[in-house]
Amino acid sequence: MDGINPDTKDWTWVLERPCPQCGFDAALVHPTDVGQHIRRDADQWYQRLHQPDTAIRPARGVWSILEYGCHIRDVHRIFNQRVQLMLTQDDPRFPNWDQDETAVADDYPSQDPTVVADQLRDAAQTVADTYASVPADAWPRRGLRSNGSEFTIASISRYHLHDIVHHAWDVTPRG
Numbered sequence: 336m337d338g339i340n341p342d343t344k345d346w347t348w349v350l351e352r353p354c355p356q357c358g359f360d361a362a363l364v365h366p367t368d369v370g371q372h373i374r375r376d377a378d379q380w381y382q383r384l385h386q387p388d389t390a391i392r393p394a395r396g397v398w399s400i401l402e403y404g405c406h407i408r409d410v411h412r413i414f415n416q417r418v419q420l421m422l423t424q425d426d427p428r429f430p431n432w433d434q435d436e437t438a439v440a441d442d443y444p445s446q447d448p449t450v451v452a453d454q455l456r457d458a459a460q461t462v463a464d465t466y467a468s469v470p471a472d473a474w475p476r477r478g479l480r481s482n483g484s485e486f487t488i489a490s491i492s493r494y495h496l497h498d499i500v501h502h503a504w505d506v507t508p509r510g
Contacts, residue, residue, distance in 0.1 A: 347484050347494065349361060349493075349494065349497045350490055350493060350494060354497060354501060356501065356504065357497075357500055357501040357503075357504035357505075358504075359496070359497045359500045359501060361490075361493040361494075361496075361497060364493050364496060366466070366469075366474055366488070366489040366492040366493065367466075367467075367469075369463075369466050369492040369493065369495065369496050370462075370463035370464070370466040370467045371463070372496055372499075372500075373411070373459050373462060373463045373466070373495075373496070373499065374459060374460065374463050376407075376459070376499050376500070376503060377455060377456045377459030377460070377463075378456075379503065380404055380407055380452065380455050380456075380459075380503075381452045381455070381456050383400050383404065383506065384400065384401065384404045384448045384449070384451055384452035384455070385448070385449065385452060386400070389401045389404070389448045390444060390448065398438075398443075398505075399444065400448075400506050401443065401444065401446065401448050401451060402438065402443040402444060403502050403505060403506055404448065404451045404452065404455055405438070405441065405443040405446055405451055406434060406438065406443070406502065407455055407498075407499055407502055408451060408454050408455040408458050409434070409437055409441075409458075410434075410495065410498050410499065411455070411458035411459050411461070411462045411499075412458050412461075412462075413432050414462055414491065414495040415458070415461055415462040415465050416429075417429050417478060417486075417491060418462070418465050418466065418469070418488055418491065418492070419465065420478060421473075421476045421477065421478040421486075421487075421488050421491070422465075422469065422473060422476065422488070426477050426478065426479065427478050427479070428478075428479045428480075428481065429478060429479065429480050429481060430481065431481040462495075466492055469488055473488060474487060474488050474489040475487050475488070475489065476488050478491065
């Protein structure tokens with residue numbers, strides 16, 4: 336994507352130690368609380384995406400609020416698919432998802448922020464409902480990412496939450 340460097344880091348370390356950038360600490364989050372965090376975060380994104388100039392990048396190589404909103408919407412959709420696989424299959428292997436390829440293919444910068452806000456809220460509601468429906472004995476069910484990283488439903492919920500917390504931090508002005 337124009338001026339954006341693809342993110343090739345493996346962020347699974349955020350499950351073991353706090354993120355030095357956004358401050359997220361997975362050890363402080365109970366997986367049964369993830370859904371309510373996602374719902375609150377979606378409300379904040381809904382507000383962000385209804386502000387003026389959401390499609391303007393703050394600097395070269397930095398996504399706009401609109402692009403981050405598109406990404407968060409898609410993150411919710413992907414994680415919902417992955418948790419559904421973990422709930423219905425034994426040790427599923429997740430299809431690869433290239434977030435940067437998706438951003439280009441779906442032309443994030445040209446999407447309508449109002450539509451994205453509604454889609455993000457709907458996707459957040461769906462995945463939050465999925466987490467809320469996880470039976471108590473299913474949190475340890477496993478799944479594997481295409482690179483071999485192993486998750487349980489509990490760990491993937493925290494990993495998912497870090498992604499949205501981190502991107503909210505990404506779009507928060509600091510000064």
